[in-house]
Amino acid sequence: MTRAMRRPVVAATGALLLAATTAACGSGGGGTESEGDGTLSVWIMQGTNPDAEDFFADVSTAFEEETGATLDVEFVEWADAHDRFVTSIAGGTTPDVAETGTTWTPEFADAGALAPLDEYVDGAGVTEDLVEGLVEAGTYDEQLYGMPWYAGVRSLVYNTEMFEKAGVEPPTTWAELEEAAAALKEEYPDKIAVAVPGDAEFTVYPWVWGAGGDVATLDGDTWTSGLDSPESQEGIEFWTGLATEGGYSSEGATTWRETDVLDAFAAGDVGMAVMGSWTPGAIVDANADMEGKFAAVPIPGKDGGIAPSVLGGSHLSMFETAEDKDLAFAFIEMMTTGEFAQQWGEQSGYFPGQVSLLDETLKSTDPLVAPFAEQFVDGGASVPAAATYGAVQAKLTTSTMMQSILSGDADVATASKAAAEEMTSILNGSE
Amino acid sequence: MTETLPRLGRARAALVRPWLLLAPALAVLAVLLLWPLVRVFLFSLQDYGLREITTGEPNWIGTANYAEILASPELWTVVLPNTVGFAVLSVAGTVAFGTGVAVLLASLGTFWRTVTSSAIMAAWAMPAVTGTYVWVWIFDADRGVFNDVLMGLGLLDDPTNWFTNRWTFYAIVLLNVIHHGFPFVAVTVLAGLLGVPKEMLEAAEMDGAGSFRRFFSIVVPQLRQVFAVVIILSTIWDFKVFAQVYLMPGGAGSNRSVLNLGVWSYVESFGQNRYGFGSAIAVLLTLLLLVVTAVYVRTVLAEEER
Numbered sequence: 001m002t003r004a005m006r007r008p009v010v011a012a013t014g015a016l017l018l019a020a021t022t023a024a025c026g027s028g029g030g031g032t033e034s035e036g037d038g039t040l041s042v043w044i045m046q047g048t049n050p051d052a053e054d055f056f057a058d059v060s061t062a063f064e065e066e067t068g069a070t071l072d073v074e075f076v077e078w079a080d081a082h083d084r085f086v087t088s089i090a091g092g093t094t095p096d097v098a099e100t101g102t103t104w105t106p107e108f109a110d111a112g113a114l115a116p117l118d119e120y121v122d123g124a125g126v127t128e129d130l131v132e133g134l135v136e137a138g139t140y141d142e143q144l145y146g147m148p149w150y151a152g153v154r155s156l157v158y159n160t161e162m163f164e165k166a167g168v169e170p171p172t173t174w175a176e177l178e179e180a181a182a183a184l185k186e187e188y189p190d191k192i193a194v195a196v197p198g199d200a201e202f203t204v205y206p207w208v209w210g211a212g213g214d215v216a217t218l219d220g221d222t223w224t225s226g227l228d229s230p231e232s233q234e235g236i237e238f239w240t241g242l243a244t245e246g247g248y249s250s251e252g253a254t255t256w257r258e259t260d261v262l263d264a265f266a267a268g269d270v271g272m273a274v275m276g277s278w279t280p281g282a283i284v285d286a287n288a289d290m291e292g293k294f295a296a297v298p299i300p301g302k303d304g305g306i307a308p309s310v311l312g313g314s315h316l317s318m319f320e321t322a323e324d325k326d327l328a329f330a331f332i333e334m335m336t337t338g339e340f341a342q343q344w345g346e347q348s349g350y351f352p353g354q355v356s357l358l359d360e361t362l363k364s365t366d367p368l369v370a371p372f373a374e375q376f377v378d379g380g381a382s383v384p385a386a387a388t389y390g391a392v393q394a395k396l397t398t399s400t401m402m403q404s405i406l407s408g409d410a411d412v413a414t415a416s417k418a419a420a421e422e423m424t425s426i427l428n429g430s431e
Numbered sequence: 432m433t434e435t436l437p438r439l440g441r442a443r444a445a446l447v448r449p450w451l452l453l454a455p456a457l458a459v460l461a462v463l464l465l466w467p468l469v470r471v472f473l474f475s476l477q478d479y480g481l482r483e484i485t486t487g488e489p490n491w492i493g494t495a496n497y498a499e500i501l502a503s504p505e506l507w508t509v510v511l512p513n514t515v516g517f518a519v520l521s522v523a524g525t526v527a528f529g530t531g532v533a534v535l536l537a538s539l540g541t542f543w544r545t546v547t548s549s550a551i552m553a554a555w556a557m558p559a560v561t562g563t564y565v566w567v568w569i570f571d572a573d574r575g576v577f578n579d580v581l582m583g584l585g586l587l588d589d590p591t592n593w594f595t596n597r598w599t600f601y602a603i604v605l606l607n608v609i610h611h612g613f614p615f616v617a618v619t620v621l622a623g624l625l626g627v628p629k630e631m632l633e634a635a636e637m638d639g640a641g642s643f644r645r646f647f648s649i650v651v652p653q654l655r656q657v658f659a660v661v662i663i664l665s666t667i668w669d670f671k672v673f674a675q676v677y678l679m680p681g682g683a684g685s686n687r688s689v690l691n692l693g694v695w696s697y698v699e700s701f702g703q704n705r706y707g708f709g710s711a712i713a714v715l716l717t718l719l720l721l722v723v724t725a726v727y728v729r730t731v732l733a734e735e736e737r
Contacts, residue, residue: 090484107704111481199685251590252572255680264573394702399685407595426703 038069040324040331043084043098045314046075048150049348059340067330089113096322097331099314102137103383103390105146108317110387115318116143120329126337126354133311133380134353140385147332148353150345151313154202155296155375157265157279158272162188166271170297173304174210174238177272181248184271193248195264195273196239197256198406201398202310203274204239206299209381210307211235216384216427223386223427227401228413228420235302237412240405254406266290274299276312277372278349295367298375306374308381313350351376384427392426468717471710479707496711505690514692517601518669524609525665526658529616534646536617537624548618555614559674566607567679570594594680597688607675612668616661623657624650659731663724670720673697692716 040063049055052075060071074095076084082104088094089111100108108114121127121144130148138146158170163180166187171177177194184193197203205215213232216225226232243249253260262279264270266286277296284291298306316335322328334340336353342360345352351361351373361373383389392398401419404410410418477483478492500506532551536544554562570577572592581587593599627650635645651658673693676682682689684698692712700709 086481086484089481090487107481111485113485199681199683250573251592252574254572254592255594255686391703394684394698396683396685396698400687403595403681403685407592409595 038067038324038327039072040069040097040322040327041072041074041095042331043074043076043081043095045081045099045101046077048314048350049344051347055340055344055347059335062340063331063334066334067327069324069327071331085113092321094319094321096324096328097316097318099149100146100317102134102146102151102311102313102315103393105138105315105317106140106385106387107390109140109143109145113319114145115320115322115325116145117147117318117329117332118144120325120332121147124329124333124337126333129354129356131311131351131353131355131358131376131380133308133382134313134315137311137382137385138315138317140387146315146317147336149314149316149336149341150348150350150352151311151376151380152277152350153311153372153376153380154206154274154276154299154309155372156272156299157275157294157296159265159268159270159294161268161293162191162271170295172297172300174300174302177300178242178246181242181246181271185246185248188271191269191271192250192253192264193246193271194242195253195256195261195270196243196249196406197258197261197273198254198403199256199396199399200258200261200274201393201396201402202312203258203261204236204398204402205381205383206274206307206309207235207239208232209235209309210299210301211238212302216386216423218384218386223384223424225420225423225427227398227423228416233412233416236401236405236416238302240402240412243406244408249406254403262286265294268293274309277351277376280368281349296371298371298379306379308379309375310383311376311380313353386427388427388429392423395422395426397422397426471713474707475711475714477707478705479710480704484706490707492707496708497715499708500711500715505687505695509688510690510692510695513597513601513690514670517604517672517691518666521605521608521612521669521672522662522665524605525612525669526616526661528609529613529661530620532613532617533620533624536621548621551614551617554610557611559611560678562611563607563675563678566603566610567594570603592680594682595686597686600679600681600686600689604672604675604679608669608672611675612665616665619661620654620657623654627653655731655734659727663727666723666727667720670723671716 044052044056046052056071056073060073063069063071078101081101085094085098085100085104085108089108094113105114121130131151134146134148134151135144138144138148156170162184163170166180166183168180168183169176171180181193184191208215208227208231211231211234213229213235214226215232216223216227227236243253256264258275261270261273261275262282263286265273265275266283268287268290275296280294283294299309301307316332318325318328318332335344337357341352341354342357344350345357345361351358355377358373358377361369362377364370364373384392397419401415404415405412475496476491476493478490478495483490536547539547569575570593572578572590572594577593578587578590582590593603631649632645635649640648671693672691676689676691677694677697679689682694684690684694684702690698696709696712696716700706700712
């Protein structure tokens with residue numbers, strides 16, 4: 001609304017006072033607004049924080065006090081966002097600053113749409129304080145394009161009632177996990193001891209990393225997928241073996257996505273599963289009886305310790321179309337550090353992208369907060385930060401591997417070799 | 432001399448007038464259909480991705496996209512067999528079942544015909560997405576009705592995941608598509624059936640023709656044009672089935688043995704930001720459907736002339 005109303009005013013004043021320069025006003029949406037009137041246009045994804053409107057009203061006030069510029073926040077649906085970014089990049093109408101999903105940042109950086117942030121971040125003196133997994137995800141061509149803002153992480157969530165009845169403790173090693181699954185299956189033959197979903201790549205990588213394997217590594221300009229290394233295969237073998245050999249999962253899980261895991265867990269049918277730090281609310285929403293009946297532990301490494309897990313979240317990115325880049329970074333800094341970052345984390349249920357802000361969270365004794373926070377700080381990782389990783393996801397390379405193993409169509413060696421070859425080829429853009 | 436001139440003018444006017452009258456419609460079609468088609472064709476000759484969109488510069492690669500498509504082993508071993516095989520079965524199934532229902536409807540009284548056709552309309556009106564989820568739920572491995580019934584009857588010992596096998600996967604898609612597509616056939620054929628002259632059927636009955644003979648020797652030839660329309664439209668729809676496959680568990684690409692042309696082109700082009708490649712697939716699909724339609728229309732017309 002405000003946008004539509006402001007336009008004619010700008011155009012009219014332009015025509016009256018600066019007739020000669022009106023042509024410049026027509027050069028493009030985002031650009032014109034940040035030019036003369038000190039406005040910063042920002043896109044934020046909808047739905048992360050239920051109180052986003054109020055939150056940004058406060059941010060706007062603070063931002064205007066600090067910089068004298070006004071903030072123009074537009075909320076964008078996650079589902080439409082990628083298309084909107086692409087078309088606005090094409091038309092040169094990108095906002096000055098936008099929230100970008102961590103896997104999109106390298107892609108937009110590769111398209112030449114984003115401005116590197118290293119200088120600004122160094123200037124603000126926060127380089128050392130950023131959560132590593134998010135920096136990794138926002139780094140493209142050795143430059144930082146995405147400022148870590150917030151993220152969630154997946155850990156091992158378990159049904160405390162089932163665990164108590166079966167007389168087992170939450171596992172800290174793979175051997176313990178398998179024992180717990182066996183005990184759960186004995187106590188609850190009709191339930192799923194551990195859900196091993198076939199169409200959920202982020203539940204697979206912790207086992208690959210936990211065994212010492214790699215999803216993909218960059219050497220010079222060339223990516224190589226490590227999904228078929230002996231270590232990775234051991235991890236995949238263990239995870240899928242829980243289903244194929246132990247029978248601790250279910251037939252249906254072969255084609256499950258993470259949402260299916262959530263549904264089954266919320267129904268009380270699952271003993272343990274890899275689930276996100278943002279899911280506890282949804283579980284209780286789906287089934288109020290589950291309140292207080294589940295907890296989390298960090299995903300165990302093979303012989304103990306914490307297996308790394310993907311940090312899923314958002315960066316704040318600055319677009320090349322931003323006229324006043326210092327102003328843009330002033331906003332980014334305000335959002336990602338200090339009070340507002342903390343407040344956003346509390347309201348949305350995600351973790352802030354700065355280690356110092358997590359101290360408070362780490363002290364929490366809540367069984368649904370502390371383990372996730374521990375996983376976040378000590379066991380956070382990123383998917384390969386390649387512009388082409390989105391293409392790997394679209395091709396469902398990892399899910400294809402998982403499904404063929406779980407359905408018995410292929411063994412781990414064959415399936416992981418095919419997946420690694422495909423991933424390497426797509427990551428390097430050679431089709 | 433003086434007489435031929437106006438006659439020529441009149442002939443020319445007669446030639447021009449229809450086109451003048453059609454001009455507005457043709458102009459709209461050209462803008463809405465022809466120009467996008469031309470654009471798609473132009474994209475198909477480029478390596479067109481996010482970078483090309485950003486810079487706005489064309490990136491011509493000639494027919495490399497087409498060469499890549501036609502050289503893809505996945506296309507010939509999985510995608511095309513799935514697409515063509517499925518289209519043949521589902522067109523046959525839809526038309527056969529729809530015709531059967533039409534015959535049933537024609538023999539019902541007004542009241543029951545209204546009730547039955549309303550029920551059919553419900554199946555037709557159901558969005559493809561909703562319908563697909565209902566079938567997925569019925570065949571769900573752990574909580575589905577189908578597995579429950581089979582296990583209850585002792586025909587199955589353990590739950591089976593019907594979505595992981597190529598044949599059972601497509602059997603479910605087939606049920607879904609036929610269920611969604613038959614009402615159109617039934618309604619269209621019913622309209623034709625009601626137009627078949629009663630006298631001919633009575634005469635045939637007097638001559639001792641049984642009901643099957645009457646149906647195949649009198650009704651079917653009378654309805655040839657109706658069948659032509661129904662078959663062509665069903666073929667086009669069933670060739671480009673997308674949602675009914677994409678939304679099934681494993682159908683979005685993680686089960687490579689069930690890829691069809693629609694899903695394959697989506698995953699390979701839009702998923703990879705390779706818009707040029709996707710355009711080339713779209714062009715090929717359009718040509719393929721044009722050929723199928725042309726061949727069919729010709730056969731129908733040829734029979735008509737005879």
